[in-house]
Amino acid sequence: xxxxxxxxxxxxxxxxxxxxxxxxxxxxxxxxxxxxxxxxxxxxxxxxxxxxxxxxxxxxxxxxxxxxxxxxxxxxxxxxxxxxxxxxxxxxxxxxxxxxxxxxxxxxxxxxxxxxxxxxxxxxxxxxxxxxxxxxxxxxxxxxxxxxxxxxxxxxxxxxxxxxxxxxxxxxxxxxxxxxxxxxxxxxxxxxxxxxxxxxxxxxxxxxxxxxxxxxxxxxxxxxxxxxxxxxxxxxxxxxxxxxxxxxxxxxxxxxxxxxx
Numbered sequence: 187x188x189x190x191x192x193x194x195x196x197x198x199x200x201x202x203x204x205x206x207x208x209x210x211x212x213x214x215x216x217x218x219x220x221x222x223x224x225x226x227x228x229x230x231x232x233x234x235x236x237x238x239x240x241x242x243x244x245x246x247x248x249x250x251x252x253x254x255x256x257x258x259x260x261x262x263x264x265x266x267x268x269x270x271x272x273x274x275x276x277x278x279x280x281x282x283x284x285x286x287x288x289x290x291x292x293x294x295x296x297x298x299x300x301x302x303x304x305x306x307x308x309x310x311x312x313x314x315x316x317x318x319x320x321x322x323x324x325x326x327x328x329x330x331x332x333x334x335x336x337x338x339x340x341x342x343x344x345x346x347x348x349x350x351x352x353x354x355x356x357x358x359x360x361x362x363x364x365x366x367x368x369x370x371x372x373x374x375x376x377x378x379x380x381x382x383x384x385x386x387x388x389x390x391x392x393x394x395x396x397x398x399x400x401x402x403x404x405x406x407x408x409x410x411x412x413x414x415x416x417x418x419x420x421x422x423x424x425x426x427x428x429x430x431x432x433x434x435x436x437x438x439x440x441x442x443x444x445x446x447x
Contacts, residue, residue, distance in 0.1 A: 215255055217253040245296075248263065297309045334351040388438060
C-alpha cells in the first residue's frame, strides 16, 4: 500500500528540532523522524524496522522513519559523503597534538561509523542543538580553556560563541559566521589545519619580533644614556631594527607558500 498516490499540499507542518517533522497531507497525518519521536506519538510497527535501522546506521547513514496515521511505513536513509581530504585533515590535526571530538545530532551508530573511517578520537552523538553549548562547556571543564569549535549551521552558532575559538566555514550560515572568531574562505576541513598552523607561526613571529626590537633597545639605550651614541647611528639602528621586524614577518608568506606547494 503506497504512502500516498498523489502528492498533496502539506498543512499544519511542524518541526521538532533534531527529532523530525510532522504535517498533514490530504486527510492523513504524516510523521518523518527518529524512533524517539515516533514512539512518543504512539506509532505502531516500529519493531519490524529495527534490523533495517541498525544495518543502515552501521553503514554510517542517518535513517528516519516515515509513518502515516499512526503506522510505520518505511525508512529513508541519508548520508553525508565524506570528502577525500577528511582523513588527511584529521591526521594533520593529530600531528598538531589536537584531540578531535565530533558533536552531532545523528544517532550513535552512524556517528561512530564515520568516526572510525576518518579517525576521530571521541564521539558525542544524539546531541540536540541546544545541547551543543553544554557539550562545549563540558570539554572546557575537562581540558581547560583550549577548546576550538568548527561549525557552519544555524544550530552551531551558540556553540561557536561558547568555544574559546569559534571557526566557521565560509559557505555556512551567516549567523554562524557572525558568531565565530575565524571564518574559513574554503569549505574544506584542511582549512582548519592551515589556520592553526598559520596562527601558531604568527604568534612565534610576534615573539621573535619583540626579542629583536628589545635587543636593539637594550643595547642602544645605555650607550645613548652615556652620551656615546651619535644621533645618526641611532637613526640607522632604529631603521635596521624596523627592517629586521618587517623581514622576519614576511617569512610567514614563505612558510605559507611552502605548505601549499
